[in-house]
Amino acid sequence: MLVERYEEDVAATVVAMLGPSAEVDDVAQEVFIRFYRALDQFRGEATVGTYLTRIAINRSLDALRRRKRRLARFLSRDDEAARISEPALDADQRLDARERRRLVHRAIRALPPKHRAVMVLRMIEGYSTEETAEMLGLPYGTVLSRLSRAHAKLKAWLTPYLKENATDA
């Protein structure tokens, strides 16, 4: 069955975009519902997996917009900026697996959604720059620059953990 075959891939895309939360299940359901409702428009130019990933990215961006609107009701701009610029982890801290995962998601969450979408498709899903540009409707150069910025930020936030990982290994 198509859902069982792709549910984990769709979940991975949505988790990467939103972080682990109860919202992931809802957005993943929306993705498949959208897919089934748009089946007549699916012309087979892309694979089903690619088509679902594209829908998952768009639904996740919608969910992030909704989340931002909700947050805006509670936080002033300054509060939000302070939250985002908070360092992702303490270099001296020894972390267990769950804590590491939480910090990785915190670092991903600190990226602007547009950069995050590029990073997820390119670095997590493994699509090429050309495919990413096509899926997001962006010029090739924009994908490159957004990915470069996202990578620089993630590297700065997560390098202490990468070093710790190397020491553990």
Next chain:
Amino acid sequence: MKPDHHERLLRLLQGHLTPEEAADLRREIDRSPALQAELETLRALHGLLRTTVRADAEEALAPFFADRLMRRLTPAPQRLAKTSPEEELFSGLLRLFRPVALAGLLLILGFAAYNVTLSSAYDAAPSTTEAVLALPPVTLATAYEAEL
């Protein structure tokens, strides 16, 4: 690092370069410690992101995702009697678990209260643990009085 370098290193890691391009880049990396360090960081970061997201994706969806989805996609009149036996069992157990857990908790609290009331009959003032678990008060002296 320039976006172009980053892109080439990422392509190398993901196997998106032609054999000739990959060989050229590997020669370039061999000559440059900065590129070597960058490749290692990128490899570690790439692995970390993928493993983290995959691990969380396995736990992200609530049980019976496909069944629930199919019910949402099924028109309302056809929705009746569509739940699978496994899902029925799961939701039945879930319904059963809550009252059982509540009854267990009440039972434990009842025992604790009973023990506390009972412990007031002892002469020596018991500690909270002794009172809750209904343990007799034991001092060092009484412990050594045991018959050997």
